[in-house]
Amino acid sequence: MAYLSLAKIRRRKKRDGASYWLLPLLLAGLFIAVLLSLGIGGVSIPPLASAGHFFSYLGFTVSDLQPQEILILEAVRLPRTALGLAIGMALGLSGAVMQSLFRNPLADPGLIGVSSGAALAVVCVIVLGDTLFASFLEATSSYSLPLAAFAGSLATTALVYNLARREGATDVAVMLLMGIAVNAIVGSFIGLLTYIADDSELRSLTFWSMGSLSGAGEATWPSIGIMVLASLLLLRLSGPLNLFLLGETEAKHLGVATEGIKRQAALAAACATGAAVAAAGMIGFIGLIAPHLARLIGGADNRFVLPAAALLGALLIIIADTIARIIVLPAELPIGLVTSFIGGPFFFALLFREFRKRRA
Amino acid sequence: MTLSVNDVSVVIGSTPLLQNVTLGLVPGQFLGILGPNGAGKSTLLKVLSGELSPSHGTVTLDSTPLKAWRDETLARRRAVMPQASQLAFPFSARAVVAMGRWPYERMSSPFQNHRIVERAMAIADIRHLGKRSYPVLSGGEKQRVQLARALAQSFGTEDETDSKYLLLDEPTAGLDIAHQHAVLKAAKDQSKNYGTASMAVLHDLNQAALYCDQVALISNGKLIASGATADVMEPALLSKVFGCTITRQAQQGDSPLSFTSSL
Amino acid sequence: MTYLLKHFFLPLMIFPILLVSGIAHSAPQRIITVGGPVTEIVYALGAGDQIIATDTTSKYPEQQESLPKVGYMRQLSAEGLLALQPDQIIALEGSGPAPVLDTLKNAGIAVTFIPELNSPEAIHNGVLAVAAILGTETIGEILGRTVKEKLEVLQKQAQERENPPLVLFLLSTGQGSPMTAGQGTAIDTIIQYSGARNAAADLQGFKPMASEYILAHAPDYLLLASRTLEQAGGLEELKKDPLLGKLKAVQENRILSLDGTLLLGLGPRTPEAIAAISDQLFTNSH
Numbered sequence: 001m002a003y004l005s006l007a008k009i010r011r012r013k014k015r016d017g018a019s020y021w022l023l024p025l026l027l028a029g030l031f032i033a034v035l036l037s038l039g040i041g042g043v044s045i046p047p048l049a050s051a052g053h054f055f056s057y058l059g060f061t062v063s064d065l066q067p068q069e070i071l072i073l074e075a076v077r078l079p080r081t082a083l084g085l086a087i088g089m090a091l092g093l094s095g096a097v098m099q100s101l102f103r104n105p106l107a108d109p110g111l112i113g114v115s116s117g118a119a120l121a122v123v124c125v126i127v128l129g130d131t132l133f134a135s136f137l138e139a140t141s142s143y144s145l146p147l148a149a150f151a152g153s154l155a156t157t158a159l160v161y162n163l164a165r166r167e168g169a170t171d172v173a174v175m176l177l178m179g180i181a182v183n184a185i186v187g188s189f190i191g192l193l194t195y196i197a198d199d200s201e202l203r204s205l206t207f208w209s210m211g212s213l214s215g216a217g218e219a220t221w222p223s224i225g226i227m228v229l230a231s232l233l234l235l236r237l238s239g240p241l242n243l244f245l246l247g248e249t250e251a252k253h254l255g256v257a258t259e260g261i262k263r264q265a266a267l268a269a270a271c272a273t274g275a276a277v278a279a280a281g282m283i284g285f286i287g288l289i290a291p292h293l294a295r296l297i298g299g300a301d302n303r304f305v306l307p308a309a310a311l312l313g314a315l316l317i318i319i320a321d322t323i324a325r326i327i328v329l330p331a332e333l334p335i336g337l338v339t340s341f342i343g344g345p346f347f348f349a350l351l352f353r354e355f356r357k358r359r360a
Numbered sequence: 361m362t363l364s365v366n367d368v369s370v371v372i373g374s375t376p377l378l379q380n381v382t383l384g385l386v387p388g389q390f391l392g393i394l395g396p397n398g399a400g401k402s403t404l405l406k407v408l409s410g411e412l413s414p415s416h417g418t419v420t421l422d423s424t425p426l427k428a429w430r431d432e433t434l435a436r437r438r439a440v441m442p443q444a445s446q447l448a449f450p451f452s453a454r455a456v457v458a459m460g461r462w463p464y465e466r467m468s469s470p471f472q473n474h475r476i477v478e479r480a481m482a483i484a485d486i487r488h489l490g491k492r493s494y495p496v497l498s499g500g501e502k503q504r505v506q507l508a509r510a511l512a513q514s515f516g517t518e519d520e521t522d523s524k525y526l527l528l529d530e531p532t533a534g535l536d537i538a539h540q541h542a543v544l545k546a547a548k549d550q551s552k553n554y555g556t557a558s559m560a561v562l563h564d565l566n567q568a569a570l571y572c573d574q575v576a577l578i579s580n581g582k583l584i585a586s587g588a589t590a591d592v593m594e595p596a597l598l599s600k601v602f603g604c605t606i607t608r609q610a611q612q613g614d615s616p617l618s619f620t621s622s623l
Numbered sequence: 624m625t626y627l628l629k630h631f632f633l634p635l636m637i638f639p640i641l642l643v644s645g646i647a648h649s650a651p652q653r654i655i656t657v658g659g660p661v662t663e664i665v666y667a668l669g670a671g672d673q674i675i676a677t678d679t680t681s682k683y684p685e686q687q688e689s690l691p692k693v694g695y696m697r698q699l700s701a702e703g704l705l706a707l708q709p710d711q712i713i714a715l716e717g718s719g720p721a722p723v724l725d726t727l728k729n730a731g732i733a734v735t736f737i738p739e740l741n742s743p744e745a746i747h748n749g750v751l752a753v754a755a756i757l758g759t760e761t762i763g764e765i766l767g768r769t770v771k772e773k774l775e776v777l778q779k780q781a782q783e784r785e786n787p788p789l790v791l792f793l794l795s796t797g798q799g800s801p802m803t804a805g806q807g808t809a810i811d812t813i814i815q816y817s818g819a820r821n822a823a824a825d826l827q828g829f830k831p832m833a834s835e836y837i838l839a840h841a842p843d844y845l846l847l848a849s850r851t852l853e854q855a856g857g858l859e860e861l862k863k864d865p866l867l868g869k870l871k872a873v874q875e876n877r878i879l880s881l882d883g884t885l886l887l888g889l890g891p892r893t894p895e896a897i898a899a900i901s902d903q904l905f906t907n908s909h
Contacts, residue, residue, distance in 0.1 A: 042703050042707075043702070071730050075730065076705065076726055077702070104448060158531075194494060194624060196827075198827065198828035199828055203695065212720075214722070215720050215722050243462055245447055245448070250442060252411070253435060255434065257430075258431075299452070301455060319397040325702060329705060330676060330700065331693050331694025331695075
């Protein structure tokens with residue numbers, strides 16, 4: 001046993017450890033999807049032509065795109081794609097992290113109030129904006145909705161987190177229950193404000209809750225920045241989060257500073273999801289599906305699952321947004337509708353697969 | 361140089377779980393904790409592992425309060441095998457064992473980690489399960505994976521000199537008889553060969569007598585007796601603590617102590 | 624009746640003549656209209672053939688139904704709009720999202736916002752603004768002023784009425800509490816200008832109304848969208864409705880109906896609609 005050839009060890013490591021080799025493949029897939037998605041839409045641009053156009057900036061090729069095509073590419077599709085990539089990454093990662101933190105494959109950031117908090121804040125601004133928060137609206141102008149959404153999600157998460165604190169320690173099970181209670185209360189306030197809302201406010205709310213990347217532009221750059229930073233922090237937690245899956249006590253016995261990890265994970269996931277909701281409204285199912293897909297193709301090791309969920313989340317958003325953009329031209333479908341349309345059946349498939357495996 | 365509890369009491373609400381217990385784990389010795397259900401055995405293990413803070417008294421490792429140790433440093437000194445560990449995600453058994461090497465991530469080479477994981481798996485007799493998904497293993501197999509994980513953690517690195525502590529919470533529960541012996545032998549070997557201070561919460565008197573160097577007897581949260589196995593495991597005392605008639609077979613030469621019990 | 628003739632029908636007869644002369648001297652553009660009233664105004668100014676697409680809130684006139692729809696006015700798609708290659712986007716205030724329209728402006732497409740048409744004055748200005756874009760200022764001035772004056776006349780008439788009847792508007796009948804229209808809605812204005820009182824005046828916007836409240840208020844007239852009345856199965860079926868059948872207004876056939884496309888906002892057709900309701904309210908009883 002003490003004697004194992006190096007080659008054999010390498011092979012074993014690959015088999016038993018994380019499937020890191022899949023990550024470059026996913027990245028390549030994402031790159032191709034982005035290139036294709038940049039070409040598809042109301043005006044179609046051949047992927048090679050758009051690639052050629054970008055390379056022309058480096059002096060390699062000469063762009064043969066029309067001014068209108070360049071405009072669509074650079075002013076419309078590029079910011080959208082950037083926002084989509086950041087949101088997919090943020091949602092996929094936050095989902096994977098929450099599932100590890102709660103040791104539950106069905107967990108998502110919504111459980112600790114991220115989405116409901118953002119929704120309440122946005123409803124407040126839309127419905128009461130003119131009367132109660134006029135000065136806030138004036139001071140923040142086009143940033144008011146994103147700011148409110150972001151602040152709302154952070155505030156609710158902090159509330160849930162602190163309610164679950166007992167003698168300096170946070171019990172994740174208690175956090176889950178507090179999350180349910182806080183979500184219920186927040187939901188009732190949203191209902192109340194929805195009742196007060198007038199017709200056009202209602203329409204705004206409805207569309208906000210279905211998500212859209214059409215707000216992409218200068219106002220969304222801060223959100224993208226927050227998502228990228230929070231995602232980097234979340235990625236760093238992959239090792240300790242693996243041990244979390246064994247149980248909190250076990251993780252602590254293995255030397256993980258569990259309280260710190262919980263705080264960082266909750267905060268970073270709230271920031272990432274909050275910024276995503278702020279920039280594009282509610283986009284469901286990505287946080288659930290991306291980590292599941294990652295585990296399906298490469299095992300449960302978080303050192304693989306986290307980066308893979310980020311890449312797959314981004315890939316799913318790019319695909320969903322492309323569909324949303326072209327399916328009802330010249331109008332566009334809210335992207336949240338598309339992700340739910342894909343997500344619902346996918347979730348069924350996952351469940352049935354799980355049942356079959358259990359029976360076998 | 362020990363992991364010890366000094367005059368420790370644990371009170372939850374108004375129920376005392378442990379009362380004024382003083383006990384130390386000695387490097388190179390395998391300590392068995394015996395006592396009836398609800399006596400406070402697992403509570404004692406939780407206090408020693410740092411999972412539970414005592415209401416009164418102190419827990420120290422190398423004379424330093426356990427609380428003052430950083431989680432990371434402490435993890436390189438003591439490993440815990442839990443009673444039951446569920447995992448909802450499809451990690452391979454081998455990956456779970458490899459988690460035991462986490463505290464040494466930065467101080468031990470992948471090659472060394474790999475060898476240690478292999479060794480721990482061989483001791484726990486789970487090498488054939490390596491690629492199987494942990495959640496679908498049987499209860500006993502899961503126990504052995506957890507043992508291997510704790511062993512991998514307590515193996516440390518080659519250049520360490522500090523003594524290690526291995527805490528096993530009912531390690532034989534749910535195992536077949538052969539594997540029960542294998543687990544206890546592993547703990548004893550760990551003490552004998554590497555100078556580890558091992559401790560296990562046990563129920564079988566004969567197994568305790570066979571493998572443990574020392575025994576602590578606990579009843580109603582109080583430490584009744586502790587010391588060398590042969591001294592503590594007096595039939596009269598055991599009968600009183602467990603509330604049934606326990607007799608000790610006459611010893612022949614070097615044969616281990618052997619007990620029978622009846623109501 | 625001479626009053627009506629002078630204020631409504633004369634201007635209407637002048638329109639066609641002016642329309643033809645008005646369009647002649649402006650180059651045709653590719654226009655996208657966003658917001659029902661804006662679409663109506665462009666058609667009323669005779670420039671309907673320049674519209675290449677409208678939004679989903681545009682329901683009138685029928686000709687525009689064959690045009691591509693660019694989605695809901697607050698949820699426009701930059702790409703969809705750009706792909707249609709418009710020269711000009713005329714949008715009701717509140718259309719968006721703002722970044723989408725900013726992108727279009729940056730692309731060199733003229734984007735004009737028309738303030739909400741919530742008063743006779745606003746309609747006048749709105750029509751003028753649209754006409755300025757179309758190069759049909761002359762007709763615009765006439766149409767705008769006519770609509771405004773007609774509304775002002777109606778408003779004056781309404782204020783002079785003694786014992787204005789109580790009118791309740793219901794958006795839907797059948798399951799659940801029916802929706803009614805309170806203050807700040809176009810319905811409220813239509814009811815008031817036709818010389819009646821809105822039974823839901825103490826509510827804001829569109830709200831569901833409790834059944835007890837409907838019975839307690841006992842409106843003199845029930846105002847329904849024509850489609851709602853059809854869905855209910857006509858007047859006879861409405862009389863069998865457990866709630867509405869108990870209303871005196873229903874039992875005594877005092878039901879007013881209104882074209883659904885008029886409910887959403889004020890526009891060039893609003894004076895006619897108001898006059899028609901006013902007619903039903905006051906000619907019957909005299």
